[in-house]
Amino acid sequence: MSMHKLIVAAMWAGVISLDFTACGPFMVSQPLVCGPLFGWLMNQAAVGVMIGGIVQLLWMDLSPVGVGIPYDATATTILAVYWATLPAHSALSQVVLALILAVPFGFFFRWLDQLARRMNTRLMHQVERLPDEQLAGALWLGIVGGITWSWVRYTLAYGLVFAFGQMAWNRFAYSPRLTPMDQGLTMAIILLPVAGMGVTLELFLSDNPRL
Amino acid sequence: MKTLALVRTFFRSFFLQALWNFERMQNIGFAFSMVPLLKRAHRSREAFSRALRRHCEYFNVHPYFAPIVMGVIFNKEKSLSETKRSEDPTLTVLKNTMGGAFGAVGDHVIWGTWRPFCAVMALSVGLLVGYPMANGGVQPTVFSDSGAILCAKWWVVGFLSMFNSIHIWLRWRGLQKAATDGPLVVRWVESLHLQKWAAQIRRVGLLFLFTMVLLYFARWTASEMLIWMVAVLLGSAILKRWRLSTFVIFYLVFGVSVVMTTLGIHRPC
Numbered sequence: 001m002s003m004h005k006l007i008v009a010a011m012w013a014g015v016i017s018l019d020f021t022a023c024g025p026f027m028v029s030q031p032l033v034c035g036p037l038f039g040w041l042m043n044q045a046a047v048g049v050m051i052g053g054i055v056q057l058l059w060m061d062l063s064p065v066g067v068g069i070p071y072d073a074t075a076t077t078i079l080a081v082y083w084a085t086l087p088a089h090s091a092l093s094q095v096v097l098a099l100i101l102a103v104p105f106g107f108f109f110r111w112l113d114q115l116a117r118r119m120n121t122r123l124m125h126q127v128e129r130l131p132d133e134q135l136a137g138a139l140w141l142g143i144v145g146g147i148t149w150s151w152v153r154y155t156l157a158y159g160l161v162f163a164f165g166q167m168a169w170n171r172f173a174y175s176p177r178l179t180p181m182d183q184g185l186t187m188a189i190i191l192l193p194v195a196g197m198g199v200t201l202e203l204f205l206s207d208n209p210r211l
Numbered sequence: 212m213k214t215l216a217l218v219r220t221f222f223r224s225f226f227l228q229a230l231w232n233f234e235r236m237q238n239i240g241f242a243f244s245m246v247p248l249l250k251r252a253h254r255s256r257e258a259f260s261r262a263l264r265r266h267c268e269y270f271n272v273h274p275y276f277a278p279i280v281m282g283v284i285f286n287k288e289k290s291l292s293e294t295k296r297s298e299d300p301t302l303t304v305l306k307n308t309m310g311g312a313f314g315a316v317g318d319h320v321i322w323g324t325w326r327p328f329c330a331v332m333a334l335s336v337g338l339l340v341g342y343p344m345a346n347g348g349v350q351p352t353v354f355s356d357s358g359a360i361l362c363a364k365w366w367v368v369g370f371l372s373m374f375n376s377i378h379i380w381l382r383w384r385g386l387q388k389a390a391t392d393g394p395l396v397v398r399w400v401e402s403l404h405l406q407k408w409a410a411q412i413r414r415v416g417l418l419f420l421f422t423m424v425l426l427y428f429a430r431w432t433a434s435e436m437l438i439w440m441v442a443v444l445l446g447s448a449i450l451k452r453w454r455l456s457t458f459v460i461f462y463l464v465f466g467v468s469v470v471m472t473t474l475g476i477h478r479p480c
């Protein structure tokens with residue numbers, strides 16, 4: 001994928017991720033929404049549907065409760081869709097491989113979010129420092145600054161991680177072969193939604209959902 | 212005039228968490244959202260500035276319940292202005308108490324129940340309409356473009372419209388009621404029977420989940436494959452109950468898939 005496409009993809013990923021906290025949230029960042037949307041943007045909606053559905057079911061119980069920042073399933077979905085759509089027509093095993101590569105980055109994006117919220121504390125103090133008569137205007141600037149900062153950091157992070165994965169993908173040059181590993185990867189696309197259903201089943205069966 | 216201020220606060224409340232920070236959480240977003248209502252409550256510039264500064268302190272609530280707290284605070288600020296008092300020590304206590312209580316309700320009802328329910332419903336309907344069984348129900352059509360597009364429409368439009376209908380209604384109606392009733396809005400929230408509804412919704416959600424499981428499992432006819440699928444379903448539910456991370460479950464499933472293919476259980480399509 002060309003550099004231009006990578007930048008455009010990262011910018012869209014940044015827009016989708018704004019829904020995580022900065023705007024709304026209207027749940028556009030939920031994997032079952034952002035997966036198909038991003039897949040459609042990458043011209044492979046089917047890949048987005050598969051990845052979005054699997055990630056949604058597996059990480060159904062994620063919630064931003066109190067100061068706790070949950071695992072970033074949005075990032076996992078977007079990264080997996082991007083890498084899986086690198087070949088013109090992805091095989092099922094390549095979709096799973098992209099997902100395997102993307103899953104650890106959910107923790108990386110969570111860490112980035114924690115870092116960004118520490119930065120927000122500084123921004124908040126800047127806003128508060130202003131005199132009373134300028135406070136209303138400063139709040140406007142603070143909110144606009146917060147949204148811009150969120151978008152910029154997400155776009156940069158996605159751009160860098162997209163590029164890193166793309167390099168790894170190209171170096172690995174994985175192509176589907178009739179090996180047990182390839183068949184295992186293909187089998188995983190059937191079993192991962194089943195595991196997700198199991199996770200969701202536990203969520204619905206528990207009286208007090210663990211949040 | 213009041214409706215206009217309420218509308219402006221309603222739209223501003225969507226940016227409540229734009230500057231979320233570990234020290235005072237949603238303070239800036241709350242103060243930002245309150246600007247139109249505070250301007251309406253306090254006629255003098257000094258009183259408005261003082262009130263705005265007051266609301267820059269710590270605040271945290273479930274974002275969908277924040278407009279209710281905003282409405283209550285507007286109501287209290289208005290009475291503060293009418294009685295010509297400059298400070299009310301109970302205001303902060305009220306704000307934080309409501310924040311804590313609505314935070315807990317929102318986490319349980321919205322994050323823990325309504326969102327998973329909408330997701331499961333959209334997923335099962337999408338699976339039903341998007342992936343019909345081809346060739347008389349023998350071959351699963353996991354990777355067809357037309358099916359995926361149909362499925363995506365149901366997931367995106369179905370999920371978003373269903374989830375946000377309640378979300379937007381709760382925000383707007385809550386703000387309106389709270390601005391009129393003040394702290395007595397808790398009676399209105401109580402009358403919604405959210406906890407009772409949540410329990411019912413979870414039961415219906417379970418039904419949709421079982422439908423989804425049946426729809427998905429019906430695509431595979433080989434008994435050997437079905438046994439493995441049931442094992443994975445129950446295994447992941449048990450592992451989750453034992454508080455094992457989904458991250459671990461994900462890689463375990465991948466391991467199971469490799470073992471299955473090594474044992475010669477291949478994908479039947």
